[in-house]
Structures are given as structure tokens and as C-alpha cells.
Amino acid sequence: MVLTGESIATYMDKTDISHRLFVTPSVNRTRMLGASSLDVRLGNQFIVFRKHTLPYLDAENLTPQAVRAVQERRIVEYFQEGITLHPNELVIGSTLEYVSLPPGLMCYVASKSGWGRMGLVIATAPKVDPGFAGCITLELLNAGQVPLKLYAGYPIAQLIFHRCDSEQVYKGAYNCPVGPEFPKLSPKEGEAKFWARAK
Amino acid sequence: MTGREIHWASLTEPMSPHPRVFQNLQSRPMDITEQYVLEIVSRTRSMADRCERLNARSHVSAASRLLTITYCNVCHILAKAAVNIIRESRTAILDTDDAGGELEPVEDAAPRLDINKEEFDLLRQVDLLLQKLGPRVQILENSIPEDLPWSLVPKFQKVVDALIPKTTVVLCPHWDYSYAVHLVDIYDALTTELGEFQDYVEELIQDTVLKNLPRPFFLIYFPPLERKNILLHSLLGHELGHILVHNILSQTDPESDEKETDVEKRKTNLVSLILPVVREGVKDDLRAKAIPDDNLFYGPLLTDSIAQETHSAVLMWERMVVECVSDIVGVTLFGPAALFASLYVALQDGLDRFPSEGTQYYPPWRYRIRWMVRTLEGKVKPRMQDLPPLDKIFFPLPIRLFDPGLEKKINQYYEAIRAATLEEVDIEVLKRNRLSAAILDHAEKTIEEIADTILSTIVEKDLHCAPDRLYTLLPELIARLDHRIPPNADERVADDIKIASLAQIMNAAWFHKLSWQGGFWLRAVGGEYLFDEKILQKRDRMNNLTLKAVEFSEIQREFHRRMDR
Numbered sequence: 157m158v159l160t161g162e163s164i165a166t167y168m169d170k171t172d173i174s175h176r177l178f179v180t181p182s183v184n185r186t187r188m189l190g191a192s193s194l195d196v197r198l199g200n201q202f203i204v205f206r207k208h209t210l211p212y213l214d215a216e217n218l219t220p221q222a223v224r225a226v227q228e229r230r231i232v233e234y235f236q237e238g239i240t241l242h243p244n245e246l247v248i249g250s251t252l253e254y255v256s257l258p259p260g261l262m263c264y265v266a267s268k269s270g271w272g273r274m275g276l277v278i279a280t281a282p283k284v285d286p287g288f289a290g291c292i293t294l295e296l297l298n299a300g301q302v303p304l305k306l307y308a309g310y311p312i313a314q315l316i317f318h319r320c321d322s323e324q325v326y327k328g329a330y331n332c333p334v335g336p337e338f339p340k341l342s343p344k345e346g347e348a349k350f351w352a353r354a355k
Numbered sequence: 356m357t358g359r360e361i362h363w364a365s366l367t368e369p370m371s372p373h374p375r376v377f378q379n380l381q382s383r384p385m386d387i388t389e390q391y392v393l394e395i396v397s398r399t400r401s402m403a404d405r406c407e408r409l410n411a412r413s414h415v416s417a418a419s420r421l422l423t424i425t426y427c428n429v430c431h432i433l434a435k436a437a438v439n440i441i442r443e444s445r446t447a448i449l450d451t452d453d454a455g456g457e458l459e460p461v462e463d464a465a466p467r468l469d470i471n472k473e474e475f476d477l478l479r480q481v482d483l484l485l486q487k488l489g490p491r492v493q494i495l496e497n498s499i500p501e502d503l504p505w506s507l508v509p510k511f512q513k514v515v516d517a518l519i520p521k522t523t524v525v526l527c528p529h530w531d532y533s534y535a536v537h538l539v540d541i542y543d544a545l546t547t548e549l550g551e552f553q554d555y556v557e558e559l560i561q562d563t564v565l566k567n568l569p570r571p572f573f574l575i576y577f578p579p580l581e582r583k584n585i586l587l588h589s590l591l592g593h594e595l596g597h598i599l600v601h602n603i604l605s606q607t608d609p610e611s612d613e614k615e616t617d618v619e620k621r622k623t624n625l626v627s628l629i630l631p632v633v634r635e636g637v638k639d640d641l642r643a644k645a646i647p648d649d650n651l652f653y654g655p656l657l658t659d660s661i662a663q664e665t666h667s668a669v670l671m672w673e674r675m676v677v678e679c680v681s682d683i684v685g686v687t688l689f690g691p692a693a694l695f696a697s698l699y700v701a702l703q704d705g706l707d708r709f710p711s712e713g714t715q716y717y718p719p720w721r722y723r724i725r726w727m728v729r730t731l732e733g734k735v736k737p738r739m740q741d742l743p744p745l746d747k748i749f750f751p752l753p754i755r756l757f758d759p760g761l762e763k764k765i766n767q768y769y770e771a772i773r774a775a776t777l778e779e780v781d782i783e784v785l786k787r788n789r790l791s792a793a794i795l796d797h798a799e800k801t802i803e804e805i806a807d808t809i810l811s812t813i814v815e816k817d818l819h820c821a822p823d824r825l826y827t828l829l830p831e832l833i834a835r836l837d838h839r840i841p842p843n844a845d846e847r848v849a850d851d852i853k854i855a856s857l858a859q860i861m862n863a864a865w866f867h868k869l870s871w872q873g874g875f876w877l878r879a880v881g882g883e884y885l886f887d888e889k890i891l892q893k894r895d896r897m898n899n900l901t902l903k904a905v906e907f908s909e910i911q912r913e914f915h916r917r918m919d920r
Contacts, residue, residue: 182849
């Protein structure tokens with residue numbers, strides 16, 4: 157069941173901290189709440205690819221060292237400065253807001269239509285599991301024909317919340333990220349050798 | 356590149372008064388001086404190039420970018436000065452030759468040098484300043500966002516703005532394991548350093564090279580290994596204390612014609628006070644060494660030893676005053692967090708080290724911590740204030756405000772620190788030595804006097820970390836950290852968000868961490884204990900969340916401030 161803006165606010169106002177929905181910093185909350193969604197802003201940290209040192213990304217050898225060799229973190233100095241995204245360019249950003257989902261709530265990240273019409277794809281892996289806490293990583297892709305200038309702090313995506321039929325504990329790989337995260341790919345335990353050999 | 360004022364092209368423009376001279380110069384073979392100038396100009400270009408590259412990178416604050424641009428401008432002006440020094444010298448040679456006068460030869464330079472010694476020395480000064488600029492630029496090169504606690508920078512500058520208006524600081528990592536402030540105003544330093552070249556450039560240096568540089572401008576250093584360690588960053592309050600103490604001690608009396616600074620007066624007073632003790636002590640030492648007072652060398656030895664001991668005593672006194680007042684300022688600004696952080700640093704040193712040349716005369720940590728504890732207990736405060744009522748002291752924590760388990764742990768931790776200050780091992784160490792014993796009372800009186808002045812300003816500006824204000828938000832902030840949420844505000848009521856201050860955030864982190872006492876070990880098969888790596892992850896997470904909270908609280912405060920206009 158999709159939560160309405162009113163229900164989202166109710167979750168955010170819960171007195172029991174372990175069942176409260178946190179979307180912080182709370183800035184102009186009333187304007188961020190939609191009929192059935194909550195707007196989130198673009199953060200000021202980005203991971204960009206060093207194309208000149210990137211032969212390819214190999215999911216099998218995605219060690220932190222390998223990832224660092226091909227990606228670098230950039231911090232936008234001032235919120236007014238912005239980052240330019242050229243056609244077909246992918247950068248990894250994140251929401252400005254740190255979101256903490258209670259154990260009975262999950263959400264999807266969706267583009268805001270205005271940005272979508274300008275050619276911006278916000279998230280290609282839009283599911284956020286119950287119990288997740290952190291800034292939500294956004295895969296920002298300019299699928300349009302012209303460069304786009306993105307500004308930190310602008311509402312860029314929306315979260316659509318769903319109530320789960322039971323409470324879940326988050327067991328994912330991303331532990332309280334406070335900005336965009338480098339990818340962490342790991343085959344299911346015990347399967348790695350098999351799939352590597354099969355290849 | 357923005358803000359650049361000087362252009363390379365202007366270097367090639369001939370000086371207006373003597374076009375004939377330059378034509379002559381161009382046809383002459385280059386002598387050693389000219390070769391030297393060529394090297395200097397080449398070096399300035401390399402340095403300017405580094406500065407320009409640095410300027411193209413991300414900066415955490417406008418101040419650090421401005422300093423980069425200023426250094427770039429300094430390179431350009433040095434190049435101009437170097438060229439013009441020999442240009443003017445050539446002019447002088449011809450003019451003097453025409454007049455039939457003689458030039459002073461350069462003593463230690465190559466045989467074909469024919470500019471005068473003063474001007475050649477000036478060339479060397481250009482070169483020297485350029486060499487000094489290198490490490491300064493390197494400090495900024497190391498201050499890129501990835502190497503700084505970047506979210507802390509704007510918030511910290513706000514504290515500086517409120518506390519010491521018009522003062523700019525830039526936070527830089529350095530590999531000494533310490534927090535430190537370089538108490539030389541960069542604007543003043545550059546004005547002095549560049550001043551001697553003013554006659555050799557057309558533009559007024561202060562109006563061009565230093566035009567955009569705010570003053571005063573200080574660098575504050577932190578250990579890079581602690582970049583993300585919000586717990587220790589409360590020591591930055593101590594560094595601000597240094598600036599405040601420096602400002603007070605370097606004041607002169609505006610009503611007096613004498614230009615003696617406050618610290619000079621105090622030192623004179625101290626010396627007259629301790630001199631009899633030092634003299635007697637030195638005489639005892641000489642007697643113990645069986646040097647009779649009719650010995651030929653007795654007089655000079657006595658004088659030298661007295662001078663040396665007095666000098667040491669003054670250094671010891673100054674360090675004691677400056678460090679203790681700065682500690683008091685740190686605790687006044689950031690509350691218990693500053694005390695807890697100081698203890699972590701003290702653990703590296705030991706509590707009762709005697710202040711000597713080898714320790715740069717730092718007072719023993721136990722002595723410093725005692726001042727901090729006294730400040731938290733309301734015993735060091737501006738005289739204009741009344742004694743705090745019992746519900747307004749920091750410890751023990753107010754009943755029923757915190758989780759009972761946490762309350763007990765924090766109170767125990769504080770009590771252990773306080774108990775350590777009740778033992779007076781450090782005082783015994785200090786009293787055992789005649790110099791430290793002689794300065795102790797005077798130093799304590801000075802600490803109280805200076806602290807009184809500074810704390811009055813802090814309280815007047817409402818920048819102090821008051822216990823009631825701190826504890827209003829702290830339980831919610833700690834609960835947020837416990838639940839992996841940045842402790843930037845109490846957001847329970849949407850229309851009444853209470854944004855946390857830097858002091859509240861830092862203390863929330865400390866209280867949260869102190870609640871982990873225990874839980875560091877795993878029991879392995881066979882009964883062995885293994886260090887639990889998860890505690891490191893937990894610590895890392897706490898730092899990330901807290902630094903994020905600093906960023907968020909600043910965004911929230913700025914947003915409300917601007918939107919409410």
C-alpha cells in the first residue's frame with residue numbers, strides 16, 4: 157500500500173524513535189510532502205569516473221582499490237556552484253537528506269517529472285529496503301541531448317513509501333552512508349567460485 | 356582563474372624613463388646577475404603555476420581560495436621586483452658612470468657583478484621569500500576537501516566570526532600530531548615581507564596583491580589522522596583561545612605613550628618578583644659547586660646563570676598562562692567535550708611531566724585538566740556573574756534527563772577525571788623546582804585575570820556552552836546517534852525544530868561514545884579474547900554521522916536565516 161503525504165508525516169512524527177521515519181535535515185517539510193510522495197534534494201557530493209584510467213569495471217574484481225582507481229569523489233564547494241552532466245554521462249550522487257526507514261516501511265526512489273523531461277535519469281536501482289539508514293545513492297544519467305546543470309539542494313527525486321506486511325531488519329551492504337557510495341558487488345556467499353569458473 | 360590582478364605581460368613592458376638604457380642592455384651579454392634574475396623569475400613562474408593549479412581545484416572555504424590567489428599574486432610581484440631591481444641598477448650604473456661616481460662593489464659575488472650590494476641583497480631577499488612561499492603553498496595543497504573535515508569548516512568559521520569578528524581562519528592538516536595555531540597574521544607578514552620591494556613595482560602592493568586578503572588571517576592546524584574524528588575537533592576551541600589570549604597580551608595601553616604590550620608589562624613584573632629567588636638559588640648552586648665568590652669567573656657566571664634561569668622562568672610562565680587560559684576558553688565554548696578530548700591527548704604525554712625546554716615548557720596535563728574541571732564546575736568564570744545554582748553545573752548529570760545507564764557511565768567517567776585532579780602530584784612536581792615554584796602564584800593570578808576578560812566577552816556574546824542549554828537537546832541527539840541518525844536537530848515537532856549547535860553535536864558524540872564502555876572484545880574458541888572489529892566500524896559510523904550532523908545543522912540554520920528575511 158502506498159502511503160499518502162499525510163501518512164508519511166505521521167510516520168515522521170512518531171514518538172517511538174525506533175519506528176519513526178527520519179528524513180533529515182528537515183527543511184521546509186510541508187513543501188516537500190506530495191500527495192503520495194516526499195521530495196528529496198540533491199546532495200553536494202559526487203563520484204565521477206576517471207575515464208582515462210578506466211579500461212572497464214569488472215564486477216568480479218571490484219575491490220575498494222580497483223574502485224578507487226577508476227572513480228573519484230568530488231565535493232561541490234558551494235551549494236550554488238552546481239555540477240554539469242553531459243549527454244550520456246553517468247555520475248553517482250546522493251540525496252542531500254539522510255533517510256532512515258523504520259523496519260515496517262520500504263520506499264522507491266522515482267524521478268521528478270520536470271527533470272525526467274529534461275533527460276535526467278535519477279536512479280536505476282530505485283528500491284530502498286526497510287530498516288535502511290543513510291543518504292540514498294542516485295545514479296544520475298543524462299539521457300538527453302544537451303548538457304544539464306545540476307545544483308545541490310534542488311529537489312531532484314521523490315520517495316514513494318510502501319508499508320511492509322512484516323518488520324524487517326536491514327542486511328544490505330550499505331551501512332549508514334553519508335554521501336554517494338562506491339559500488340559493492342558481492343555474489344551470494346558460496347557461489348563466487350562457481351560463477352567465476354563458469355565464466 | 357579569478358581575482359588575479361597582475362599580468363605577466365607587464366613584465367616585458369619597458370620602464371618608462373630610460374628607453375635608451377634598455378636598448379643598450381639588450382645588446383650586452385648576460386652577466387651573472389642577470390642569470391640569477393632569470394632563475395628567480397623562472398622559479399616565480401613555477402610557483403605561480405602551482406598556485407594556479409591549486410586555484411583550479413576545489414576549496415572548502417572562500418578564505419583558502421583567496422589565500423591561494425594572494426600567493427599567486429605574490430609570485431607575480433616578486434618576478435616584477437626581481438626584473439626591476441636590475442633594471443634600476445643598470446640605470447643607476449649609467450647615471451653614475453655619467454656622473455663619474457663610484458659604486459660599492461659586491462663583496463662575495465662573482466667578478467662581473469656590477470650592481471650595488473644593497474640591490475643584490477634585495478635580489479636574494481626576493482629569492483628567499485620565494486623559497487619561504489613553497490611550504491606555505493604546500494599547506495594549502497594539502498587542504499583539499501578530501502583531506503579536511505570539510506563539513507566542519509563553515510560552522511567553525513561561524514564560531515570564529517561570532518567570537519573574534521573579522522578574523523579569518525583556514526583549517527589545514529599538518530603531520531605533527533597536534534592541534535596548533537600559527538599566530539602570525541598572514542596579511543601583516545606579507546605586508547612586511549613584500550614591503551621592501553615596493554619601490555621596485557609600480558602598483559601599490561597592499562592595494563593589488565593583498566587587496567582581497569582579509570585580515571587578520573590565521574592558519575589552524577589539525578592532525579590529518581584525525582580528519583574524521585569529531586571527538587578531538589573540540590580542541591579547536593582551545594586554538595581559538597590562543598588567538599584571544601594573543602590579542603589580549605599584545606595590546607598596548609592607548610592612553611600611554613609607551614608602546615609596551617600587556618605581556619611585556621606582566622613579564623617585567625614577574626621578573627622583578629622572582630629575581631631575588633632566582634639570585635639566591637643561583638648563589639646556592641655556585642656554593643654547592645664550591646665556586647667561591649672571589650673566583651675570577653664568579654661574577655659573569657652569576658650574571659649568566661641568573662639571566663638564563665629568568666629567561667626559562669618567563670617562558671614557563673608564559674606557556675602556563677597561554678595554555679591554561681586557552682583550555683578554559685575551549686571548555687567554555689564546547690563544554691565537557693573539550694575536557695574529554697584533552698584527556699585523550701594527555702594520555703599520549705603523561706599527566707605530570709615537568710615543564711622544561713624539552714617539553715617546550717608545556718605545563719603538566721594534570722594541572723591543565725584541573726583548570727578545565729574548575730571551569731566546568733563554575734569556579735572559573737567572569738567575575739560579573741553570580742555563582743551558578745546547583746542545577747546549572749555540568750556534573751553530576753541532571754537526574755531523569757538521561758537514560759539511567761548512560762547517566763551512570765558519564766558521571767563515573769567525569770568523576771574519575773575529577774578525582775585525578777584532586778591528587779596534586781603535578782603541584783608537587785612544580786613546587787620542587789625553584790623556578791616553577793616561583794612563577795606558580797603569579798601565573799595563576801594572571802590566568803584568572805585574562806580568563807576573566809575573555810570569558811566576559813564569551814558570555815556577553817552568548818557563545819558559552821551553558822549546561823542547561825546543552826542538556827535540553829542532548830538526550831534526543833544521543834538517541835538519534837544510538838539509532839544511526841545524524842544528531843543535527845530535535846525534529847520531533849515539524850513546526851518547532853530545534854537545531855543543534857556545534858557544542859551540542861560534539862557533546863552528543865562524546866556522550867554516545869562513552870556509553871560504549873566495554874564491548875570491545877569477543878571471546879573466541881579456547882577462551883581467548885579477540886578485538887571486536889565491529890567497534891571500529893561503529894566508531895567510524897559515529898564520526899560520519901556526527902560530521903554529517905554538523906553539515907546539516909548549518910544548512911538548516913542558514914536556510915531559516917535566509918528564508919526568514
